[in-house]
Amino acid sequence: MSETAPPHGFPDSEFEARTARAQAIVAAHGFDALVVCTPPNVRYFTGFDSQFWESPTRPWFVVVPAEGRPVAVVPEIGAPAFAATWLERVESWPAPRPDDDGTSLLAGVLDALPRRHGRIGFELGREQALRMPVAQFLELRGRLRDLELANGGPCLWEIRMVKTPAETARIRHVCRLASAAFAAVPQLVRIGDSEREACRKLRIKLLRRGADAVPFLPGISGPGGVAQIVCGPSDRMLQEGDILFFDTGATYDGYFCDFDRNYAVGRVDDAAKRAHEAMWRATEAGIAAARPGATAEQVFEAMAPICAAAGSLGNNVGRMGHGLGLQLTEPPSNMPGDATVLQPGMVLTIEPGIEYAPGRMITHEENLAVTEDGAELLTERAPRELPVIG
Amino acid sequence: MSETAPPHGFPDSEFEARTARAQAIVAAHGFDALVVCTPPNVRYFTGFDSQFWESPTRPWFVVVPAEGRPVAVVPEIGAPAFAATWLERVESWPAPRPDDDGTSLLAGVLDALPRRHGRIGFELGREQALRMPVAQFLELRGRLRDLELANGGPCLWEIRMVKTPAETARIRHVCRLASAAFAAVPQLVRIGDSEREACRKLRIKLLRRGADAVPFLPGISGPGGVAQIVCGPSDRMLQEGDILFFDTGATYDGYFCDFDRNYAVGRVDDAAKRAHEAMWRATEAGIAAARPGATAEQVFEAMAPICAAAGSLGNNVGRMGHGLGLQLTEPPSNMPGDATVLQPGMVLTIEPGIEYAPGRMITHEENLAVTEDGAELLTERAPRELPVIG
Numbered sequence: 001m002s003e004t005a006p007p008h009g010f011p012d013s014e015f016e017a018r019t020a021r022a023q024a025i026v027a028a029h030g031f032d033a034l035v036v037c038t039p040p041n042v043r044y045f046t047g048f049d050s051q052f053w054e055s056p057t058r059p060w061f062v063v064v065p066a067e068g069r070p071v072a073v074v075p076e077i078g079a080p081a082f083a084a085t086w087l088e089r090v091e092s093w094p095a096p097r098p099d100d101d102g103t104s105l106l107a108g109v110l111d112a113l114p115r116r117h118g119r120i121g122f123e124l125g126r127e128q129a130l131r132m133p134v135a136q137f138l139e140l141r142g143r144l145r146d147l148e149l150a151n152g153g154p155c156l157w158e159i160r161m162v163k164t165p166a167e168t169a170r171i172r173h174v175c176r177l178a179s180a181a182f183a184a185v186p187q188l189v190r191i192g193d194s195e196r197e198a199c200r201k202l203r204i205k206l207l208r209r210g211a212d213a214v215p216f217l218p219g220i221s222g223p224g225g226v227a228q229i230v231c232g233p234s235d236r237m238l239q240e241g242d243i244l245f246f247d248t249g250a251t252y253d254g255y256f257c258d259f260d261r262n263y264a265v266g267r268v269d270d271a272a273k274r275a276h277e278a279m280w281r282a283t284e285a286g287i288a289a290a291r292p293g294a295t296a297e298q299v300f301e302a303m304a305p306i307c308a309a310a311g312s313l314g315n316n317v318g319r320m321g322h323g324l325g326l327q328l329t330e331p332p333s334n335m336p337g338d339a340t341v342l343q344p345g346m347v348l349t350i351e352p353g354i355e356y357a358p359g360r361m362i363t364h365e366e367n368l369a370v371t372e373d374g375a376e377l378l379t380e381r382a383p384r385e386l387p388v389i390g
Numbered sequence: 391m392s393e394t395a396p397p398h399g400f401p402d403s404e405f406e407a408r409t410a411r412a413q414a415i416v417a418a419h420g421f422d423a424l425v426v427c428t429p430p431n432v433r434y435f436t437g438f439d440s441q442f443w444e445s446p447t448r449p450w451f452v453v454v455p456a457e458g459r460p461v462a463v464v465p466e467i468g469a470p471a472f473a474a475t476w477l478e479r480v481e482s483w484p485a486p487r488p489d490d491d492g493t494s495l496l497a498g499v500l501d502a503l504p505r506r507h508g509r510i511g512f513e514l515g516r517e518q519a520l521r522m523p524v525a526q527f528l529e530l531r532g533r534l535r536d537l538e539l540a541n542g543g544p545c546l547w548e549i550r551m552v553k554t555p556a557e558t559a560r561i562r563h564v565c566r567l568a569s570a571a572f573a574a575v576p577q578l579v580r581i582g583d584s585e586r587e588a589c590r591k592l593r594i595k596l597l598r599r600g601a602d603a604v605p606f607l608p609g610i611s612g613p614g615g616v617a618q619i620v621c622g623p624s625d626r627m628l629q630e631g632d633i634l635f636f637d638t639g640a641t642y643d644g645y646f647c648d649f650d651r652n653y654a655v656g657r658v659d660d661a662a663k664r665a666h667e668a669m670w671r672a673t674e675a676g677i678a679a680a681r682p683g684a685t686a687e688q689v690f691e692a693m694a695p696i697c698a699a700a701g702s703l704g705n706n707v708g709r710m711g712h713g714l715g716l717q718l719t720e721p722p723s724n725m726p727g728d729a730t731v732l733q734p735g736m737v738l739t740i741e742p743g744i745e746y747a748p749g750r751m752i753t754h755e756e757n758l759a760v761t762e763d764g765a766e767l768l769t770e771r772a773p774r775e776l777p778v779i780g
Contacts, residue, residue, distance in 0.1 A: 049621060078618075231438070318486050
């Protein structure tokens with residue numbers, strides 16, 4: 001692990017600052033409180049770091065009131081761990097309790113909140129999936145008829161879209177360790193390895209470099225490019241002339257990197273090399289466009305003509321980069337129609353891609369943090385020429 | 391990797407059999423179709439194996455009609471991969487499309503289904519979190535006023551609770567490789583290692599043994615037992631007298647194991663040894679009770695008196711085991727009130743635990759498959775005496 005690794009966890013002052021800023025945004029959105037129940041939002045406000053979310057059995061809730069510290073409403077199994085966070089009030093119930101898995105307890109907490117707007121924001125919006133049964137949410141809504149349980153999605157994304165320096169430090173760290181792992185790939189992976197074996201080697205390298213976990217590591221190959229970028233690895237063996245595409249979302253202290261790298265397996269044809277080089281240039285243009293005051297749409301527009309000139313047949317990704325942080329992908333989206341204005345503290349991927357021939361896609365990706373006067377590249381820039389395996 | 395590893399992926403006949411059985415259950419529940427949008431249910435019916443779920447941006451849908459093959463309604467980025475599954479019909483839209491991220495396309499597919507009951511089952515129930523924005527679900531419901539979008543949770547769990555032999559083969563395989571990794575811990579981990587370093591070593595060992603991924607690997611330590619079992623690892627260093635507790639949900643071909651192991655760090659006191667031995671005996675009783683015809687509650691009742699006799703101060707887990715498969719935890723729950731009758735093909739954890747002194751918890755866990763005449767233990771049984779590190 002690098003000597004410069006940030007510590008795991010944050011001081012209370014970090015959560016105080018996050019919550020104070022959030023409460024101003026919550027008030028501006030006309031909510032009396034937010035209720036969060038998904039791992040990244042619960043962690044954002046409390047520091048609760050658990051792998052126990054992998055079990056879908058029990059819902060967990062954190063209420064962010066208009067003033068004061070958040071309140072945990074959690075299963076008994078979680079009470080000792082929440083008592084160790086900066087929160088002062090932890091309510092719990094004996095879970096699982098199928099008849100009432102926290103519904104009445106949460107309803108009581110919400111009912112007792114001071115009312116100004118009569119609206120509570122829940123994670124109901126875009127790029128959000130409520131982590132409680134919808135049937136339970138509808139029951140809760142029925143019990144609290146004099147409160148509006150409304151879509152807190154835009155409010156929450158406004159809060160999380162701008163990272164604190166301590167958050168950016170984690171993303172920078174994981175970007176650096178993943179960059180080092182990617183640089184080692186030509187020494188790690190061999191012609192004849194399966195995609196699965198290649199991924200296993202890279203996964204272990206990422207862990208050895210200091211990643212806490214590697215939730216996202218597709219490795220996909222194909223002659224001169226890949227036919228799709230969402231499934232893989234498979235048992236396909238790497239062959240001369242392939243492009244090997246790795247994407248990675250490794251985490252450190254809960255924060256993701258999200259960037260990809262391409263490798264030539266032996267000799268690849270010139271068309272693949274040209275497409276790769278064009279995507280490298282498109283990435284340069286995207287990085288240059290990512291400045292405070294620009295919109296996410298403008299970042300897209302800086303890259304799109306270079307992709308078109310490179311003979312793009314299309315790009316089924318639908319965008320050319322996005323936010324990242326506690327999640328692999330977060331708003332905004334670098335795409336037409338996304339008018340989000342970039343601000344210092346936002347962390348983005350720059351991700352142009354093309355299908356330059358039928359079934360042959362090439363995609364590039366880097367991560368950056370928007371600064372006061374431009375952007376800081378968090379990843380080690382991909383080489384302009386394809387690195388070669390074998 | 392073991393030479394006996396099952397292949398990755400299933401033949402079409404597996405999905406045909408799953409779907410035929412599911413459709414009978416769907417009809418019995420009075421639904422015209424199910425709509426699934428979460429990774430395990432989409433994978434169950436289609437074989438779609440992707441890490442791309444890590445991005446929350448785009449919703450994905452699979453419709454399981456009353457007859458015939460499921461229909462995919464997915465973002466364009468996923469169309470090539472779905473075209474390679476056993477499905478015949480793949481509908482897609484250019485996503486992300488904030489105004490209409492699949493809503494109208496899905497509504498059209500559902501509206502055209504043959505109607506008998508006028509009800510469609512969605513993942514709205516217990517131990518389910520709908521993986522689409524709730525605001526989008528409510529909009530869809532508004533558009534389809536003559537259809538009831540109802541809670542398909544009990545129906546889906548009835549389908550998935552009984553595993554096919556091919557599913558059990560994957561769980562057996564990952565249980566065996568994780569058992570081998572656990573057996574190596576006394577050689578891997580040292581006094582003075584941090585919990586985090588111990589977890590990193592075990593994670594790499596699991597990958598080397600053939601796990602595809604390790605989504606769940608808490609490692610927690612404490613003098614004579616652990617104070618909680620949901621958060622960890624931390625930077626705490628292992629000390630003489632500690633119990634080191636590892637739990638793991640590693641996966642192979644999408645299927646989880648979920649079992650734990652305890653280790654003595656140097657010499658631990660007799661009370662910890664006695665509690666460990668009592669939990670070993672409680673596990674024996676739980677395994678013996680897990681037979682076809684018994685209820686999940688009866689499995690609990692077989693273990694509870696042994697925990698009480700060992701001086702249990704309580705158990706904030708709320709149950710003593712549960713189902714597992716494509717998810718780390720699935721129904722049923724071995725707890726009072728769960729009258730689920732065990733059937734051949736169900737795969738369960740047997741998981742007694744006690745707090746034998748304040749802040750000192752000890753938990754055991756094994757995995758088994760219910761058979762025609764009893765149960766097959768899938769894990770290598772934990773040693774009756776605590777294995778020792780250092």
